Amino acid sequence: MSTGKTAKVLKTIKENETTTTVIMDVEDERFSSFRPGQFATIRIMENGEWSKPHPFTISGAPGDKLQMTIKRNGHFTSELIPALNDASQIQCAGPYGIFCKDIALKEEIVMVAGGVGITPFLSVLRHFKKTGAKNTCTLFWCNKTFADAFAASELEEMAESLKLTVIHVLSRETNPDMYYEEERPQIKFEKGHFSRDMLARHIHSTTASFYLCGPSGMQQTVVEELAAYGIAPDTVEKEAFVYNGA
Template identity: 25%
Template sequence: MSTYSTRLIGSELVAERTMAFHFEKPADFVFRAGQAIDLVLPTVEENGQAARHAFSLVSAPHETRLSIATRLRGSAYKEGLHALAPGAGVQVDGPFGSLTLHKDVARDAIMIAGGIGITPFVSMLRQVAQQRQERRFVLVYSNRRAEDAAFLDELLALARDYPGLRFIPTLTQADNVPPGWTGRIGRISGALLAEVAAQAPIYYVAGPPPFVEAMQDDLCRHGADEDDIRSEGFYGY
């Protein structure tokens, strides 16, 4: 990995208690959609050093900025990140990570996201939509409430505009569904996984570690080859 110095451009709320942060993209920074960075904050100290945290990039490689998104928790790191003013300097280590799209476009990609685990998939879908790649995707996106679903409007728009994408959002709190909700209600079930199954797909799973482990087990129980499942657990989000 390489280390780059950059600056915050700005931030925005993308869901309840969830912020996206946008940074200047160093001229020589090259990455693949779905990869991650370590974001180092000189204003926060951990164990005598500047604090760092790993984030999947939500921006796509063709974009002119680097963007991450995270839930706002009560940690010193998250408070320091939230307090950054536009123009504040940070460091980026990376890119790293292997949760990137397979090259065989004949094989469908089935993406399963829990909460903020959506970020690498937004990066991937922005990239393939911009390139107008002719390939098929299914994205299943689970949140407790619609207010928690980061990038929901963007993903709905992508599904309308990009013929290769089937988008299935689902809410797990059945008593908290907003009027007009057109997605699913309930946890991701074996029946849903069987419904979205395709011929020899590659599965991608991202979210909190318990969610990732449960989805991997369910996929294997429903016939998926574990060699065709790629996953990333999001710790500390």
């Protein structure tokens, strides 16, 4: 027996070799007023049977068509998601979750994302852009290479209209500074893994509101580095990002 509301796939976007964005129209008014940071579950009909529900963060802004950005990891995300089209049978349930619930009320925001853990922050920033928010935001986006940062161009555009600084933390780039452009001073680059030294170079206050989304191992390291910088771990709002690709 299936659950959720019927969804129609409007478009799929291949962000890079491992990541696909799916844009859907869902027969549920709740998806027009979700909060940035929330997630939903989707089921896909395969061989006459509904799949089990898979949770994914909503990456679009409230008021836009439902958008999810999904990394390939297992049969569901590697085979079914990239093959979606307007004839696919799909159902959505949600929205769920409280991550980033009151983020719009915070004056200074620091977001740390690991890989596709960027999705809730994309939702937040897309919402901020639509609403002309004045919050001061710093985003640390940790990836292996700059090619993995599929939303880099959009973030550059956001930084022109928002009080946004983006720091790309790249663990496998030998010279990440090669990507720096003088005309885009709000887009910065760091080599290696997220550290307290990077915080010291880019954050000058311990009173900001900190948000973290990424794989569990990465989260543990980031929390330790934040603590070393003087940020109490229990003040960091965290979202345990699970690559649900079975």
